[in-house]
Amino acid sequence: MDNIIEMKNIYKNFYTDEGEITVLQDVNVALERGKILGILGPSGSGKSTLLNILTNLLTPTSGEVKIEGKIGYMFQKDHLLEWRTIMDNITIGLEIQKKVNDEALKRIEHLLKMYGIWEFRNRYPKELSGGMRQRVALIRTLATDPDVLLLDEPFSALDYQTRLMVSDDIYKIIRKEHKDAILVTHDISEAISMCDQIAVLSKRPATVKSLYNISLSVKDKEKTPLVCRKAPEFKDYFDALWKELDVYEGE
Template sequence: MNENTKAILEFQGVTMNYHTPQGETLAAQDLSFSIYPGEFIAVIGPSGCGKTTVLSLAANLLKPSGGEIYIHGKKADGRYNNFGYMLQKDELFPWRTIEKNITLPLEIRKADTAENRERALSLAVKYGLGDFLKHYPDQLSGGMRQRAALIRTLASAPELLLLDEPFSALDYQTRLSVCNDVYSIIKGEKKTAILVTHDISEAISLADRIIVLSKRPATVLFVHDIDFKGIAPLKRRESPQFSVWFEKLWKELNV
């Protein structure tokens, strides 16, 4: 990364405490990392370590208990930022057509102009959903629904995508195909993305960099540059280096 390039998102010594009637839970401690334009970052860690907490903090859904979060070099203050959040399930509304699901963010943000609508729907056409815009979600396969969910997330032109295990509800074969689709769309649209996943193979096949978190309270153990940049996910899995990375990350998660 060019040293003159400014980070979109920075965590500096971020700590997160959850307060419940049962007491206080330290979810994250001294998290520090930066995300730069055009990167595809994967965050992995043991189950329950607080990976989703990282996305919630990035999205300003949670305020850190300590440390600072910066967006374009300025302290995050809880106000609106143009980040898109994609959940584990597609969460498409069954009573709305695919077209109306995709344009929903524009309606919510009061940005449903002809120009914005045309741009959003052109993405759907570009990535194979043009013939299904008048269909309803239950008429689409799981993979196509997830593709529609990503296009919906892109509809408001977010500068950073926050992906919370978006493939976890899919069967294995569909996951492989959708991973390829999502990678192609995100790289094709020159978007920056943070993927939270429990799947080491998924992280290696998609990411430019992988952030390895410790068990709870989550802290950054390692940050790895993955040397598959520009290579599609399915092709990465065929490389001898893939198994080398898998073994390395497996050991780091199981120390």
């Protein structure tokens, strides 16, 4: 198995005035090349902490992290700067890295034209819908040409209908651009419809309770999140994952 990311025996402790808190406890998870991995867990289980470790924003207390290639991070909110045009928002990562050049600009032009944003390049974020803003945020992440995308609940700020449409858009972009991805979510349907594999976290201190390989009766060329929700196996996966989450445990 060819893994682009491996996290082995990861522990993460935080220290507060009240003492030491263990957030992650012996977490083992891997992302295989060509796949989308879902990290599913109840609120406060440490999902975002895992992503922050992968981006070096946090250092694990113990354990080993192996990453082959560059990481791109897409946040819960689009974080577009309202005073910059869409094009200027997209190039901001390259500006910080001092990598704005003809090749990079041609790549951005291709992405904007491919995904229906080109005509909006000189407009400002307030002129775009929530769905289009998220598409711009993804293109901004892709502009630096990462190998792996980390998606931290990227649709959570959207209304339900827009969320469905944007998840379809972003899934297609990930596949068309041949990127691997880790999707952090607490939405079971979202995880099943977008991911090839799902790691279920326990309540804090979080460990990986189980790992599901998602296999739906959908032809690869027709596969989108919306189509996947209609697959006959979808409900069985949903029921199994709902039980795994133990959302009412202890209440």
